[in-house]
Amino acid sequence: MSTAILTGQPVPGSPLEGDLRSLGFDVRTAEDAAAVEALVRAVPADRRVAVVDTRFVGHAHALRLALTDPRFPAAAVPGAVTAKPEARAALTHALRAVAVTGGGPAVATVPDAVPDRLARALEADGAAVHRPELGTLVATVPTDPEARNAARQAVAAVDEEAVRLRGAVKARDGFFTTHCVSPYSRYLARWCARRGLTPNQVTTASLLVALVAAGCAATGTRGGFVAAGLLLLFSFVLDCTDGQLARYSLQYSTLGAWLDATFDRAKEYAYYAGLALGAARGGDDVWALALGAMILQTCRHVVDFAFNEATSDSSDSTGGTGSTAKTGSTANTSPTAALSEKLDSVGWTVWARRMIVLPIGERWALIAVLTALTTPRVTFVVLLIGCAFAACYTTAGRVLRSLTRTARRTDRAAAALADLADTGPFAGAFATLKGLPGLAPVLALAGGAAVVATAARASFGSPWPVIAAFAYVITSGLAVARPLKGPLDWLVPPFFRAAEYATVLVLAAKAEVNGALPAAFGLVAAVAYHHYDTVYRIRGVVAPPRWLVRVIGGHEGRTLAVTVAAALLTTTDFTVALTALAVAVALVVLVESIHFWVTAHNRGAPAVHDEGEPA
Numbered sequence: 001m002s003t004a005i006l007t008g009q010p011v012p013g014s015p016l017e018g019d020l021r022s023l024g025f026d027v028r029t030a031e032d033a034a035a036v037e038a039l040v041r042a043v044p045a046d047r048r049v050a051v052v053d054t055r056f057v058g059h060a061h062a063l064r065l066a067l068t069d070p071r072f073p074a075a076a077v078p079g080a081v082t083a084k085p086e087a088r089a090a091l092t093h094a095l096r097a098v099a100v101t102g103g104g105p106a107v108a109t110v111p112d113a114v115p116d117r118l119a120r121a122l123e124a125d126g127a128a129v130h131r132p133e134l135g136t137l138v139a140t141v142p143t144d145p146e147a148r149n150a151a152r153q154a155v156a157a158v159d160e161e162a163v164r165l166r167g168a169v170k171a172r173d174g175f176f177t178t179h180c181v182s183p184y185s186r187y188l189a190r191w192c193a194r195r196g197l198t199p200n201q202v203t204t205a206s207l208l209v210a211l212v213a214a215g216c217a218a219t220g221t222r223g224g225f226v227a228a229g230l231l232l233l234f235s236f237v238l239d240c241t242d243g244q245l246a247r248y249s250l251q252y253s254t255l256g257a258w259l260d261a262t263f264d265r266a267k268e269y270a271y272y273a274g275l276a277l278g279a280a281r282g283g284d285d286v287w288a289l290a291l292g293a294m295i296l297q298t299c300r301h302v303v304d305f306a307f308n309e310a311t312s313d314s315s316d317s318t319g320g321t322g323s324t325a326k327t328g329s330t331a332n333t334s335p336t337a338a339l340s341e342k343l344d345s346v347g348w349t350v351w352a353r354r355m356i357v358l359p360i361g362e363r364w365a366l367i368a369v370l371t372a373l374t375t376p377r378v379t380f381v382v383l384l385i386g387c388a389f390a391a392c393y394t395t396a397g398r399v400l401r402s403l404t405r406t407a408r409r410t411d412r413a414a415a416a417l418a419d420l421a422d423t424g425p426f427a428g429a430f431a432t433l434k435g436l437p438g439l440a441p442v443l444a445l446a447g448g449a450a451v452v453a454t455a456a457r458a459s460f461g462s463p464w465p466v467i468a469a470f471a472y473v474i475t476s477g478l479a480v481a482r483p484l485k486g487p488l489d490w491l492v493p494p495f496f497r498a499a500e501y502a503t504v505l506v507l508a509a510k511a512e513v514n515g516a517l518p519a520a521f522g523l524v525a526a527v528a529y530h531h532y533d534t535v536y537r538i539r540g541v542v543a544p545p546r547w548l549v550r551v552i553g554g555h556e557g558r559t560l561a562v563t564v565a566a567a568l569l570t571t572t573d574f575t576v577a578l579t580a581l582a583v584a585v586a587l588v589v590l591v592e593s594i595h596f597w598v599t600a601h602n603r604g605a606p607a608v609h610d611e612g613e614p615a
Contacts, residue, residue: 002048004067005030005039007114011054011148012156023068025050033114037095040088049091050082050545053113057151058139059160059495065132066139069250070607072130076119079141087127102491110445113141131586135164165190168248175351177361181228181240188237189244199246203259206238210267214274217371228274229372235267235366242585258536265532269294269525271367272380276518279376289380291524295501298528300391302420302494306534307398309416310409310490357390402487409485419534419543420493423476424554430477437611440479441491449476451559455503460510461567463502463585469556469563472499476556484485492604497531504562508578513571519578527558533593548592552585 004025006017020027030036036051043049047060050067056079066077073087083091098117122129138155142148163567168189169182192202213231216224242260246252276290355362366386370379423431454468501524508520530544530552537543553561565577 002026002050002068003028003039003043004050004173005036005471006052006054007031007033007036007209008054012053012387014057015324016052016054016056018413019063019608020050020052021425022060023064025067029054030198033095033098033117036114037092041093045088046083048082049088050080051076051115051118052081053079053115053141055113055141055156056139057142057148059155060201061140061160061164062132062134062137065134065137069130069132070252072128072248074122074127075130076122077132077134077139079113079115079139081115081119081122081129083122087122088129090122090125090348091118093125093141094118094127097121097125099365116141116497135163135167142466156489164248168244170243170247174359174361175355176365177240177359180365181237181361183227183242184242184558185237185240186248188242189248193249194242197245198256199242199251200253200256200259202238202242202245203256203263205265206235206242207263210235210236211270214270214318215313217271217274217376218277220278224278225376225392226308227367228271228278229370232368232371236361239267239360240266252606252607253601254607255597258597261536262529262532264527268297268360268364269528272570273518273521275371275376275379276521282375284375285517286377286380287521288505289377289384291505291508291517291521293380293387294521295388295498295505298501298524299396299494299498300387302531303391303395303398303491303536304498306417306420306490307402308483309420309538310402310413312413313403325597326505348392357387357394363387374438374561399488399491402490405487407591409483409489411483414483414485414489416538416543417490417493418480419538420531421484421496422493422549422555423480424529424535424552424557425550426473427477427480427556427561430474431481433478433481437482438486440482440484440486441488441495443475443479444492444495444499447472447479448495448502450475451563452499452502452506455506455566460507460512463567465563466560466567467501468561472559473556491535497557500527500559501560506579507562507566511571511574513575516571516575516578519575519582523562523578523582523585526582526589527552529593530585532591537596544592544596548588552588558585574598 002025004020004027006020006029008031010029017027019560027037030039040049040051048067052063052067055379056063058079060079062077063080065083066075066080069075070084073084074090075082083090094119096116098121109190119129119150125578136158136160138162140147140151165186168186170177170216173182209231213235214229215232217228218224239260246256272290276287279286354588358366360399363383363386366378367383434454451468451472455465458464476496484490484492502521504524505517508516534544552558562578565574570575
C-alpha cells in the first residue's frame with residue numbers, strides 16, 4: 001500500500017480521492033506543508049508517499065504515470081509529487097524548506113501548490129524528479145472556478161483509455177510488430193490487466209507456447225510444421241503483450257526485464273532445435289544449419305550490445321560525460337550519420353531500414369511462414385542469408401560511424417566492453433602485458449580467424465587446432481591488455497564470440513558422428529546464455545562476478561578445451577565431452593544467474609524497462 005496526502009481545502013464534487021484510491025493509495029489529508037511533513041514522518045519507511053493538491057484536475061492516468069511508475073525514485077506532474085522509499089529523505093528535506101518559506105495555514109489560498117513547490121525543492125536539492133510526457137492528458141491546478149471548469153472540459157474532451165492503450169505500445173518497433181500485432185495485442189494486454197495478470201505471467205505463457213511450437217516442429221510432419229508456425233506467431237503475440245501490459249499498468253521490474261529478454265532467446269533457439277529434430281525424423285540432418293543460425297543471431301546481438309555500450313555515454317569533443325555525453329555521442333556529424341538522418345525523414349525508408357535488419361517480429365514471422373510452407377532446411381538457409389545480410393548492413397554502418405565520430409570512450413564504457421569480452425584466466429595472464437595501442441580488434445579477429453580456419457582445414461584429431469588455440473589465447477590476452485577505448489574496440493567481444501562458437505561448430509561437424517552437432521548446439525546455447533546474461537546485468541545491475549568467468553574458463557579457455565578434446569579423444573568420446581561440458585556450463589551459469597536475479601528482485605533492485613532497438 002502507498003500513501004497519498006491531500007493538501008489544501010477539499011473541493012466539492014472532485015473525483016480526486018476516488019482516483020487515488022483506485023491507484024492503490026491510502027488517502028490522508030493535511031492543510032499545509034507543516035502538516036504534510038508530520039504525516040510523511042508517520043508513514044512507514046518502506047512505503048511510497050505522494051503529495052497531491054486537492055485542487056488538482058486531470059486524468060487518472062496522468063496521476064498513474066506520475067505516482068505509480070516504479071522506475072523513478074521521485075516524479076511529479078502539476079499538482080502532484082511522489083517519492084519512493086529511497087527518495088523519502090530528500091522529500092523530508094524539501095518539506096522542511098517548503099514549510100519554512102511557504103507560510104500561511106491553507107494552501108487553497110496560495111496560487112502556487114505545495115506539491116509543485118516540493119518538486120522544485122527536490123530538484124534544487126539535486127534529486128532527479130521524473131516528469132512524464134502527458135501528451136493530450138490533463139494535469140493542472142486551477143486557481144479559480146472559471147479555470148476549473150475549463151480544465152474539466154479539457155478532461156472530458158480526451159479519450160483517456162485510448163491514450164492509455166496507445167501508450168502501451170512500444171514507441172519504436174519493427175514493421176510487422178507495429179502493423180500486424182500491436183493493433184490487437186494492446187487489447188489483449190488490457191484484458192490481462194483487468195484480470196490481474198502480471199507481465200511475468202504472460203512472459204512465461206509465451207515461453208510455454210514457444211516450447212510447444214518447438215515440440216510440434218520436432219514431430220517432422222507437415223501438420224506439425226503448420227501447427228509450429230502458428231504457435232510461434234501466437235508466442236510472439238504474447239511476447240508483445242507482456243511489454244504492453246507492463247506499460248499499460250506500469251508493472252516494471254528488474255526480474256521482469258531479465259525474464260523477457262532471456263526467454264526471447266530461449267524460445268527462438270529452442271525452436272531451432274525443434275526444427276532440427278523434425279528434419280532428422282525425415283532423414284535430413286540440418287543441425288549444422290541450426291547451430292549456424294544460432295551463432296549468427298547471437299553474434300548479431302553481441303554487435304548490437306557492444307556498440308550500444310561503447311557509445312551510450314562516450315565523452316563528446318568538449319570532454320563532457322553523462323547525459324551531455326549521451327547527446328554528444330549520438331550526434332555524429334559523419335556523412336554516414338547525415339545520410340541516416342536524411343533517410344529517417346522519409347516514411348517508407350524508415351520502415352524499409354527497420355525491416356531489412358530482420359528484428360524479432362520480421363524474423364519470427366519469416367520462420368513461422370517458412371516452417372509451415374517449406375522444409376526445415378529451406379527455413380534455415382533463408383534465415384541464414386537474411387541474417388547475414390542484416391549483420392553486414394548494420395555492422396558496416398556502425399563501423400563507418402565509429403571511424404568518423406569525434407567522441408572519446410569513457411572508463412565505464414571500456415569496463416562494459418571488458419565484461420562483454422568474457423576473458424578467462426588463460427588470456428587474463430597475457431592481459432597483464434603492455435599490449436599494442438589500436439590493435440585490439442585486429443588481434444581479436446586474427447587470433448579467432450586463425451583457430452577457426454585451422455580447425456576447418458585440419459583433419460579431426462590433428463594437433464594443429466590446439467596450437468592455433470594456444471595462439472588465440474595469447475592474441476586474446478593482448479587484445480584486452482589495454483582499456484577498450486579505441487574507435488573500433490567494440491568489435492572485440494563479437495570477434496571473440498564468433499571465434500569460440502564457430503570453433504565448436506567446425507570441430508563438431510568434423511567429427512561426423514551422430515550426436516556431435518546436437519551436443520555442440522547445447523554447449524553454444526549454454527555459453528550464449530551466459531553472454532546474454534552478462535549484457536542484461538551490465539544494463540540493469542552489475543556484471544557477473546569474476547569467479548564465475550574463471551570457473552567456466554572464459555571464451556579462450558573453453559575454445560582451448562574443445563580443441564584439446566578433439567585432438568585427444570575419439571569422435572564418440574568427443575561427443576560425450578561436449579555434452580558434459582554443456583551440462584556443466586549450463587548448471588553453473590543457470591544456478592548462479594537465477595540466484596542473482598531473484599535476490600536482486602527481492603532486495604528491491606531498481607525497476608528497468610528496455611525500450612531500445614527490437615532484438
